[in-house]
Amino acid sequence: MLRLDAVTEHVRIGEVWYSLAEDASVVIPPGRYALLFTDAVLGPHAVDLLAGTKPPRRGRVFCAGNRSWAIGRSTILYGAASGGEVVSLISRLYGLDRQLCESVITRLLTFPGQFDGPMSRWTPLMRREFLFGLGLLPQFDVYFVEGPPPTRGTRFPYLWSPLFGERLLRRMLIMSDLRPASEFTKYCDKALIFDRGRIFIEPDLAAALERYHSVAQALEGSREDQMLDEEDADL
């Protein structure tokens, strides 16, 4: 369960100030939510606010249980460290057994040969698989997923999807930045909407997607999406 108490938060992107929350108080009961916005650029900021990695200017975000990082966010792979070093960082941060973590990740990856090389030389596919594989390691009570999980082409989704599905049993999930927006219906049943400072829950996901779908559509067919498609076509 997440609770926002009188949260006020503004985000500056470029020279424009966006209002993420304006004295918003909302209780988010356990469930599976799709994050939808009036301004699509707010995606990562809303996740930061809910995940507690960016405390709000005013008010408080309270969470029962421990929260995951934004699974799928590529900026956590920074520098020239190897896969083993990232896995050992995560295992030490969350008190896990390092060798078990490493064996899980290497068995999931489609091309485990790159695992020991520096991250800066990994292929985009490897980065995506690694990012989503990491999300399986610690157990969380609230999961945040940013970006589409790999679904096509390689062996990774066959292994990852059932395992992640099991991780989510009786847990909370908040997903952001899926494209096309119809992907949301695979994972989520409700929508959590950030609408110009107001935050509210829309139980009817289809209606919410209909209403906020112009934003989701604007992202479809973007350059990144095309790159992902090309990458899948290469396999």
Place this chain on the structure above:
Amino acid sequence: MSDEILPLRLYSALVRDAVLQLPENTIRSRRILYEKILEEWSARLQSSLEDNPQDMDLEMRLLHYTVRYTERDVRVGVDIGGQGYIPSGLEAARERLFSNREKTSRRQVLTDRLDAWRRGIWDGTQSLEAQQGDRRSARSVHESLLALDGSCPPRNPSTLPVRISIIRALTIHRLQSLVATSQFAYLWMILEIVLLGSGLMLIHSLLGWRHVLNMDVPTFAATGVASWIMIHRTIRDFYQGMLNSRYLINFPVVTPTYSAISEVVVSLPIYFLAAVLILSVGYGINFTVLPDRPVEVVFVWLLLWLCACGIGFVFGTIMVYWPFFRRISPLLQRVLALFSSLGFVSEQLPEDLKPFILWNPLAHGMQWLREEYFSGYVSTDCRPAYFVSCIGVFWLVGIGFQKLARQRIEPA
């Protein structure tokens, strides 16, 4: 006569005998005959080789070839009545068929394996047949995950041991990233400080001073320079650890303060080893002297390091609110250096100039360090209590404002 040859002779004999028994041997009658044979035999093969479509396909093709080549031989005028007659070209056609069948089945095995691997049924360690129908790969990953959950009870990140383990994790991560850039990165950071420090300390000797208040001048310079480089860089490391490397803040358990502490912990041994190296090499060439009370010297050195961390903490907090402070902080650090007893001690100054030095806690720390290093020097102006309480104040201010500053640091 091998088994593979058998159908060849059988089909040849079958077709030949049927052709020879025809009452009138015309193209039309032969064509009707062939159709009858093919129809009859395809039904027969289909019933007998129902569960082996590959073999059935091969037999059918062989029969078709036999018919086609026999007809060609008849038209060309070859005598087909001879004993053991096999139509010309049929042997080669049969070879082709068999090798093609072998190729197909080999490719099928590879395709099956690739498919099984992709679906996570096969992990490549055993033959596919041994694992057929067993989602072993997926199951073993699942088992490992369960073992992982069993090995780690959920932790509360606000308890002290967990906080320390988080800082330890970050420290090891930073060391690994440092070594990942170059094998010699750590060594070079030590050597760089040694070279810089030795250059600076020679200035004193060039000035021709012999003794400063019972202190040996090269050693006096070495202690000053080595600890000043440590202080200067630790301040910088602390605020950089806080404000840079924001990718680590993506993990909800990591705060900018942890990140900064891990950064200064990584660099502490560098500065310590560099100082030890300068002093011990100097001692080796009879240039400097050894400390009279080494344990106390290390203790005061660590206090100086803590003080530098506290200053870095305050600077970092200011920079969160006012980013331009990054440009001003080097100047402020120069000012701190100038009034910090780096190149002289306050006892050398006339009484009315002393207040310009003694406001600075680092000056007290530095004089305390020298007092412990040289038994011949007793600092009358140094007040350790002031120094230690300043460290406390810096840290309290840093921690107090850190909660406010945290709201302005975004993960990158």
